[in-house]
Amino acid sequence: MKAAAVSQTHSNRHTQSMRYLYVLTVFFMALTGFGQMPIYKRYYLSDIPGFGWLANFWTTRYVHYAGAALLLAIVTYMLVQHIILIRAQRKITLSGYLRGILLLGIVLTGVLFVIKNFAVFVFSPEFIIALNLSHLGFVMIFLLVNLYCLIFKKQWTKVR
Amino acid sequence: MGQDISRRTFLKGGMAAAAGVAAGSIPGAAAAARPEEKTQLATLLDISKCIGCGACVDACRETNAHKYPNPQKPFPKMFPDRARVSDWSDKQDVTDRLTPYNWLYIQHASIDINGEETELTIPRRCMHCVNPPCVKLCPWGAAKQLKNGISRIDPEICLGGSKCNAVCPWDIPQRQTGVGLYLDILPNFAGNGVMFKCDRCYDQIEAGQLPACIEACPEDVQAIGPRDKILQKARQLAKEINGYIYGEIENGGTHTIYVSPVPFEKLDAAIEKGKGKPHLAAVSDRMADANNLAAAMVIAPLAGIAAAARKIYNYTKKSN
Numbered sequence: 001m002k003a004a005a006v007s008q009t010h011s012n013r014h015t016q017s018m019r020y021l022y023v024l025t026v027f028f029m030a031l032t033g034f035g036q037m038p039i040y041k042r043y044y045l046s047d048i049p050g051f052g053w054l055a056n057f058w059t060t061r062y063v064h065y066a067g068a069a070l071l072l073a074i075v076t077y078m079l080v081q082h083i084i085l086i087r088a089q090r091k092i093t094l095s096g097y098l099r100g101i102l103l104l105g106i107v108l109t110g111v112l113f114v115i116k117n118f119a120v121f122v123f124s125p126e127f128i129i130a131l132n133l134s135h136l137g138f139v140m141i142f143l144l145v146n147l148y149c150l151i152f153k154k155q156w157t158k159v160r
Numbered sequence: 161m162g163q164d165i166s167r168r169t170f171l172k173g174g175m176a177a178a179a180g181v182a183a184g185s186i187p188g189a190a191a192a193a194r195p196e197e198k199t200q201l202a203t204l205l206d207i208s209k210c211i212g213c214g215a216c217v218d219a220c221r222e223t224n225a226h227k228y229p230n231p232q233k234p235f236p237k238m239f240p241d242r243a244r245v246s247d248w249s250d251k252q253d254v255t256d257r258l259t260p261y262n263w264l265y266i267q268h269a270s271i272d273i274n275g276e277e278t279e280l281t282i283p284r285r286c287m288h289c290v291n292p293p294c295v296k297l298c299p300w301g302a303a304k305q306l307k308n309g310i311s312r313i314d315p316e317i318c319l320g321g322s323k324c325n326a327v328c329p330w331d332i333p334q335r336q337t338g339v340g341l342y343l344d345i346l347p348n349f350a351g352n353g354v355m356f357k358c359d360r361c362y363d364q365i366e367a368g369q370l371p372a373c374i375e376a377c378p379e380d381v382q383a384i385g386p387r388d389k390i391l392q393k394a395r396q397l398a399k400e401i402n403g404y405i406y407g408e409i410e411n412g413g414t415h416t417i418y419v420s421p422v423p424f425e426k427l428d429a430a431i432e433k434g435k436g437k438p439h440l441a442a443v444s445d446r447m448a449d450a451n452n453l454a455a456a457m458v459i460a461p462l463a464g465i466a467a468a469a470r471k472i473y474n475y476t477k478k479s480n
Contacts, residue, residue, distance in 0.1 A: 037299045038321035039350075042243050057297060057327050061450045069456040076464025084472050114454050117447060119291035119412060122305055125314070129301035 015081075022074050026146075029067045033139060035060035068110055075103065082157070089160060095149050096156035102145060105138040200290070200309035201365070202387035202415040203374065204394050205283060207427075208401060209381045212266050212281030217255055219376030220264040220285075223361060227315070228252075228261050229354060231338030236347035243352055246320075246335040257436035258284070260336035260356035264373055267437070269430035271422050280420070280427065283373065283381065284438055285358040286311060286332045287407060288415035290387075291447045294324035294333060303333075303355075309387065309415040312359035315340060320353035329411050329446060330438035333357040360415075387415060394419050412445035 035054050040046040046055035053059045082092075092100070112131055116123050123131070148154070231249050238245070248254070252261040264285040271278050292311040295303040302318035305311050313324065313333060319342045324333045333355040342351025361371035369375070374382040383393065394405050394417045406418040418440075420427055428440040 036297070038323045038326070042240070044240065044242070057323060058446070058449070061297070062453070065450040065453040066456070069453060069460040072457055072460035073464040073467070076461040077468045078464075080465055080468035081471060084468070085475060111457075114451075114457065117291075117296045117451055118454075119447070122307055125301060125304040128304075129317070132299060132301050 018074065018077065021070075022078070025067055025071050025074060029064060029071060030139065030143060032060040032064040032067065036064070065114070068114070072107065075107070086157065090157040091160050093155060093158050095145065095154040098145055099142065099149070099156065102138055102142040106135065106142060109135040109138060198307045200307075200387045200415060201384055202288075202309065202390040202417055203360070203371075204383045204385075204390045204397075205416065205418045206381055206383075206397060207280055207282055207418055207420040208403070209379045210266075210281045210283060211379055212268065212279075213378065214255070214266055215376045215378055216283050216373035216381075217262070217264050217266060219372040220358070221255075221262065223364070223372035224263060224359075227356075227359075229315075229336040229339040229356065231336055231353070232343065233338060235338045236343070238352065239348050245337045246353060247337055248334070249336065249338075257434075258332060258334050258357070258438070259436060260334045260354075263356065263358040267431045269427050271426055271430055273422060280422070280430075282418070282427070282431070282440075285373070286360070286416070287330055287411070288358075288360060289411050290413040290415065291411075291445075293327040293329070293411075293446050296447060297327050298324055306362060308365065310360045310362045310365070311357075312362055313355050313357060315354045315356070317341060318354040319345075319351035320355060321351060322355060324355050327446065329443040331435060332438060334436055390417055406440060410443040412447060 031054070034040075036057070038057075040051070041055040046052050082090075109131055112123075113135065115121055116128065116131070229249065231247065233249075235245050235247070248259045248261055251259065255262055255265055257265055264283060267282040267284050269280045269282065271280055288309060288311050290309070292303070292305055294313075295305040295311050299321070300317060300319060303311065303313045303324050318340055320335050320337065320340060322333070322335050325331060325335070334357065335353050335355050337353040340351070340354035342353065345351065361369075361373075364371055370384065374384055383390065385393075391408060394408065397403065397419045398405050401419070401421050403419050403421045404423050406420065406424045407414040407416050418424075424440045424442075431437075431440060433439045
């Protein structure tokens with residue numbers, strides 16, 4: 001009984017630290033993602049001490065790619081863990097589904113961006129514009145929904 | 161071999177015949193076969209042939225004049241003040257650098273060749289990279305890469321943020337304030353005009369014609385054709401004159417290939433460089449760094465599954 005409680009505490013800590021890592025990754029993804037537009041220098045944000053790197057498009061792109069790899073690992077981890085360990089006790093909420101769908105949209109359009117940026121792929125200009133707008137659109141809605149969930153304390157899952 | 165393709169042959173529409181001979185024709189001839197639309201076209205510039213007459217610059221300006229900006233004045237006041245006006249409309253006659261009204265110019269280099277001071281002239285314009293950062297990193301998709309390898313900026317969509325200039329290894333796209341889509345959105349707070357650069361006369365090529373700079377050159381400095389053929393010719397020419405190639409590997413490869421009788425390090429040291437005046441230095445593949453992280457993205461979900469599997473295993477083991 002005692003061992004099981006210790007194990008549960010360890011598991012909760014593990015999940016909690018994974019959540020912090022997820023939030024941190026999403027923050028840096030959003031920060032560097034918006035940095036793909038030439039706005040940080042114009043609006044003095046890169047003048048803030050420690051944020052000078054945000055004005056360098058190559059650096060923000062590299063961090064965005066690294067963050068994307070980390071986000072993919074975290075999302076897969078959370079998903080597999082939910083399906084096998086958690087699903088029996090907790091179910092995904094409506095806001096959880098909404099966030100999941102938006103995240104999927106971000107990931108899929110992001111993957112297409114990565115493919116597009118290789119030399120051998122020449123997507124049509126119309127498709128690239130649609131990709132730009134949909135990636136940005138998914139991100140904006142995702143951030144707004146997360147803000148709503150934060151304010152109104154909406155969870156990804158709830159007890160069945 | 162040794163059989164040139166004339167401009168007349170090209171214009172007459174003897175494309176198929178031209179294509180066959182182009183591969184064997186000497187570099188510098190206006191050997192432009194009209195290949196399939198998907199064929200990536202490159203140009204070869206034989207620096208040793210250029211006499212710096214400026215005919216290519218004049219032809220470029222005349223042919224592309226209808227694409228030049230016609231800004232509305234006064235310009236909208238931009239906030240914050242850091243966003244500066246970039247106005248070339250009163251300096252349209254500037255031809256010693258790249259501007260929104262001058263997409264091609266002649267660089268000069270005084271070089272010591274075999275103890276003799278020699279003046280070399282180099283036509284400079286967009287390199288039309290194989291994997292162009294200006295196109296791939298444009299946040300709006302205003303910069304486009306055509307299937308034939310041409311990079312061009314759509315003036316109807318461009319907001320003039322100048323990111324393409326910031327990521328271009330050669331400082332090619334140049335901004336004109338007071339034109340374009342930004343005027344219809346938030347002219348005071350976002351955007352700053354339109355970026356302009358050489359589009360290698362994409363419309364002329366679509367019509368089966370040569371780019372103006374190639375057509376006008378009296379010395380046949382340039383040749384155009386499929387990139388692999390152009391590279392073959394460049395290597396052959398470099399071998400014949402014991403010369404050097406630029407553009408084959410620079411920034412991962414470009415569709416503009418220069419062949420020079422002197423090393424490009426020497427040329428780079430001798431030319432005037434700066435804003436709107438591109439260098440001739442070595443350039444690593446700028447897109448490659450982040451692209452190499454794509455492998456990490458493929459592995460990442462597997463790492464996530466492995467981490468979850470470990471947790472599930474530990475949980476199951478402790479439960480039992």
